[in-house]
Structure formats: structure tokens, C-alpha cells
Amino acid sequence: MIQIAILGYGVVGSGVAEVCRMNRDIIRQRAGEDIQIKKILDIRDFPEDPYADRFTHDPADIFLDPDISVVVEAIGGAGIAYELSRQALNHHKHVVTSNKELVATFGPELMLLARTNGVSYMFEASVGGGIPIIRPLHKCLSANVIQTISGILNGTTNYILTRMEQSGIDFNTALLEAQTLGYAEQNPTADISGLDSCRKIAILSSITFSEFIDYRLIYTEGISGITAEDIVWARRLDCKIKLLGCFRRQDEQTADLIVAPMLLPRRNPIAVADDVYNAIRVEGNALGEAMFYGRGAGRLPTASAVVADVIECVMHINRVPHLVPWIKKERQIVLTHADCPVSALIRLSREISRPAIENAFAGASLDWLDDPEGCEWAVIAGNDGRLTEGALGEALKSCDGAVISRIRTFQNISQF
């Protein structure tokens, strides 16, 4: 029998306990051992819980207990969770987490600390919730140079955009609805601003480089500026607007990374993911493309990925685990944002003249669209792949107050 501990008894922590209970037989069969929760750390007490007798307020009860070999960190954030993860690893406990903030911030240090102590630091659940993506990238696609990763990595924003698209409601109404249904938190900033997606694409990109890519260097734009009119334009172009995280390897040294709402052709397989679903497309130089799709969050899906990592740890108890920690180098992998290629739908008011716009975009490829209502200019800039973010920014600046919106396109949109 293997004994484990859970740090933090919130959504994920209590989900882990529930999965261990409901799937005890299959877990024993897979792990080759019974897995038992010996201790749970939380500042609160849960007198009605089936595990009520196992709660403690003192982390030492867990770290000094030689019977406990695996610790699930389900606290969240990069404060106390960081401190306790370090302590657990230093006490030779395997640590499993779904905490993307912690992995994206202190991943290299924690992985190295795990290796030094002969244990594992595992985080399959940190991206895509229950959808397998970390291990497939690590293991199944290990014979590929990964060229691109692109996907819908955040369920909350995907729900909001789906509702705006399907019902024509505006952003604030859709957000309120998501909060009422429990799909968005009361403080939804990390989701809405793109920060959550940014941390996740940084984690996936770090795996492909086996090198730390700092999420704070990734250009990130949220969805709060998307209007009902933008959605109407998307439909005219046979597109959906999705918040995408994108990684594109340029060479051995650099990659183009961005998180932003983008126009995505409806026929693109990623576009199949609506509501709270995630879809992650990976392209490798031998593989071609593969896509992973499913519910990217939720209590039990996320918990089931955490428990799968626990099972993996149990199977490696007393064996040096094999993981390739991310090296932290001084060089900067993330390409300077201004130098990245871009194409985008630009909507402008008719206060500005068409020649003035052409002048502002000085030689960039412009595909003009018909506005059926004739009240604004709409143009796709950069379809030839030669426009940079820097040049786009300059052009928009010269159009001054006339710009209504600018939404990037995921692929060339050339079907009109």
C-alpha cells in the first residue's frame, strides 16, 4: 500500500480524494498497489467529509511522516504552494500538481530540486485539465521536432466567446452568465486577460525546447475588447473568434509566441471546440499534425489527471525517475513581439479615407471587404505573410482615432 497526502482541499484537492474513492479498484490494478490518502492539509476543517479524521493544519505532519511518499499540491498560486512544494521535495516526496502558475513560474527550480532528491515533480493536469497533453508531448512525440502548437487553452473564455457567437449577446452579459454557471470565477481576470492561456502555452513550449520559456515575455491580449460587431464580421468571413495560444518554432534558438483572440476558419479542426472545451493542435516534423480535444477543466477531469500522475509516481517509487528538466538559460527564446509576422482584420470608421489607410499601411498587402451596411472600412492586412506586429502597430497609430477594432487571423483568410 502507498500512502499519499493532499495539500489544499478546494476544488482540485477534494476532486482527487473523490477520484481515489470512486475508482479505487482500477487505480489499484494500474498502480499495482492500493493508494491511500493518509493526510490532508487545509486551514479549514471538514467535519462532514469522509476523510474528516485525516485533516491537519501542520505541514510537518506530512513532510516528517516517512509513510507518505507522494504529495498532491492542490493549493494553487505561486506563494505558499511554492514553499510547500519545495519542502515536500526536500523531504524526498514525489510532488504532483495541476498548478500552472507555479509550474510556469518556478518549474525549472522545482524539477531540478526533484531530480536532486531522487523524486518526480509531475504536472500533467496543469494544461488541458483531464486531456492528456503534457505526457504525449514529452513521450509520444519525443522523436519529433515540434514546429507549432496552437490551441484553445482556457475553457472560461471559450464559453464566453461561444455564447457571444451563438446568441449575439455582448461580452459583459456572457461573462455574467459564465459566472452564474460557475464557469468563471468571481474575479475572472486571469482567464479574461489571457494570463491563464499564456502560462499554459509557456509550459507546452518549454517542453518542446526542454528549456524554460518565461511566460512573462509572451505578448498576451485578452477578450474583453471583443464586441458583438466583431462576431458579426467573423461570421461574414466564415470564421469564429477564439482565444488562441500559439507557439511557432523559428529555429534552434527562437520561437514566435502569442496569446490573443483570433479569427479562426470554421473548417479548422480547432474550431470544433466550443463552450468550455479545449483543443490543442501540435505539429511535428515527422508526425504532421495531431490534435487533442476535450473538457479542459472541471473538478473530476483535472483530478483524474492528477491521480494518473500519482499512479505513475507509485510505479516509479524507489527508482530514479526519468524526466528532462527545463534548463534555464540566459538567452531569450521568445522572438521580440514587434518582429513577429501578423495578419489581422482591421475595422475603421469612414472618417478616414481609403487612400489615407493605404498610405498608413505603406505597401502592406490589403484585402478590402464589403461592409453590407456601408458604415465602416474593413480590411484584412498582411495576408501575404510580410506584415510584422511592429509595422501593424505603426500603421494603426497613423490611422489615429479611426480604428474601431483589430483582430488577428490564425491562418491566411483567403477564401473571399
Place this chain on the structure above:
Amino acid sequence: MIQIAILGYGVVGSGVAEVCRMNRDIIRQRAGEDIQIKKILDIRDFPEDPYADRFTHDPADIFLDPDISVVVEAIGGAGIAYELSRQALNHHKHVVTSNKELVATFGPELMLLARTNGVSYMFEASVGGGIPIIRPLHKCLSANVIQTISGILNGTTNYILTRMEQSGIDFNTALLEAQTLGYAEQNPTADISGLDSCRKIAILSSITFSEFIDYRLIYTEGISGITAEDIVWARRLDCKIKLLGCFRRQDEQTADLIVAPMLLPRRNPIAVADDVYNAIRVEGNALGEAMFYGRGAGRLPTASAVVADVIECVMHINRVPHLVPWIKKERQIVLTHADCPVSALIRLSREISRPAIENAFAGASLDWLDDPEGCEWAVIAGNDGRLTEGALGEALKSCDGAVISRIRTFQNISQF
């Protein structure tokens, strides 16, 4: 440095050599060691090949070479490939394969033999080509009771059905086209008859049960009976016709398994897979659903999955590998076909009267469809989930010569 050997230098074998060559750096980085191909077994010689000096016609050159630790079996079939895989394992070589026929036929024996000899027998590439599915099922979803697996598992038949749907051409024309493009073999029987999909769904199902499920017990129907008129009916129902392999767990003991062409609603995520693409949907009791999508075959995608398994073996050299071999029990997991629930679109000629049909289906749920051309009866039988395959067979028999076609539905089709 780790030295490996390849048995069989056909499509997959030569692809493995190419992937090892083109991605040497990343493979070294992942495996922690250089991987070198020391010997290649084939009855032919390849004097122009970059590896020309490494060919041998004698398996003993490989099995008796203590420097070779991993053997890639890329011969195919369950004859000589079986014999040589046994010998390799008995000589304590790890064996990696993409050979679904061999895994589906002799999997339990080879896995046990590997365990006895302290090595691994790995087969990620046997299902889904380069799409990660075997390891995700084994590892990432290990904390779930897998309830269903359903998917498009064969690229050749998917290409043919896609072409029939998009161009209105008939089966034979589409097959010829697939052969011309190299998507179908000159003897396409294993694909067309559903046998290839059947072996793959048997492999996936065996993983979920950790128990051998014999593919020869799975009811399997191919696509050669699908007509252009069937495709027209599918479109009327806002469906596509796809060859699906389906596994549905009934309880601890039994599962409902089938391979057959089925009507699949276009809005179902699996339906996004057209042409030679595969899509595999997995449902777990904690996870909910996840889907894996990509090119299911092809030289380099398949080879990249084989090489990923080789890397995994290299990382486990001299360590007892952890795999859960499939137990071979006497009990029969596969539910008797006649007892399985079914719903289907039935097309009948107007030679038979509607009351006669209702009589034949004695009490089963029947949803009558309008034939715009008024020349035939079309009815969905079993939408209430209470029709069995046995009862359906009996009913069709009583309608005698009037049946034009019978195509199963993947889900209840109730949107009309």
C-alpha cells in the same frame, strides 16, 4: 550510445531509419544517449541506401549481438514477425512495433515473454499511426474507468467515404482513386472489410480491461456495400457515413463491441476527421470525454511513434519496465452480437407495404422519413434504445427481398 536493429525495411522500417537520421539531435536530447542503427534485417539488399553497409539476411547477426538492445519489428503480419519477435525478446532485446495484427493476435504472449525477460514490448504505433493514443490510455487516463471508445481508426476507408460524400462518386471509383494515390493497397481487403479497424479497437479495448479481447469475436462489417444513395440519405439527415470502431463497457465483465459503417451527425466532433485522418473519442468516468485526432497512418508519422517507443525503451534500459500485460482469461468479455442494442436507418422498396414493415418490426420504435422522390421507404428503427441486433436481423429477414440497405446510427438521430 545505444544500438538498435530494424527487422524489415519496408515503409515503416525505412521510415524509422529516416526519422532517426533527420531528428538525431532531438532524439539524443530526449533519450539522453545517441541512438544508432547497427543492423537491418531484410531479404533484399539496398545498395543505394545510406545504411547499405548495415544490412543482413541472418537474424542471428542481430539476436546474438550483445551491443543491440532494442529491436524494431517492422515486418508486419503474424507469421515470421511473431517468430522473430519471440526470439528477440528471448534474447533480452526490447521490441517495438507498429504491427497491429501481431499485437491483436499474440499480444498477451509477447507481453508476458517481455516481462519474463526483463524487457519491454511496445506498440504505440499500432493504433492511430503517429497520434498518441496507446500511452495516453495506459498512463494519462489510468485513474478512469473507461466507459466508451469510438472512432475512425482506418485512414483508407475514411478517404474512400470522404470522396464518395464530397463528389458523389461510387465505392469502386473512390477505391480506385485511393489506390492510385497510394492510400489503399493493391489488395485492400483488410482495410475495406473493417478487419484493420477491428484489430485496433480490440487493442484499445484490451488496454482498458488489462485483459485480452480477441478481435475475432468482434462483429465487423466493411464499407463495400455503401452506395451513393446511402450517402444522399446521410446528407438529408445532416450526417456523414463513417466506418467506426466502438467499445462500450457494460459492466466489470462485458463490453459491447462493433466495427461497422455508421451514420454520424455532422456536429459530432469525430465527424471533423475527413480524408485519411483518424479521430478517436474516449470517455472516462472522471474525465468525461477526450478526443485524439490526426493522420492515422503514413510512413513518417508511424515511424515517429515507433522511435518514441524506442526512446522510452532506452530510458528504461537496465530497469525493469512497468507494463500491465493483458491477462488471457477463459471468460468472454465481448457481448453476444445478437444481444447488443442497435439503431439503424433502413431503406426498403415500395414493393412491401408500410403495415407489413411495422408488422415485421413488431413493436420496435420506428421513425418514418420522407423520401422526396417517393420511390422507397426509409425509417429509423430503434431510436428508443430498445432494439437488439438479433431482433433487427429477424425483422429484416421478414421484410425479405424488399430491403435496399441497413446502416447503423452512431447516436440517436432525433433532430428531424
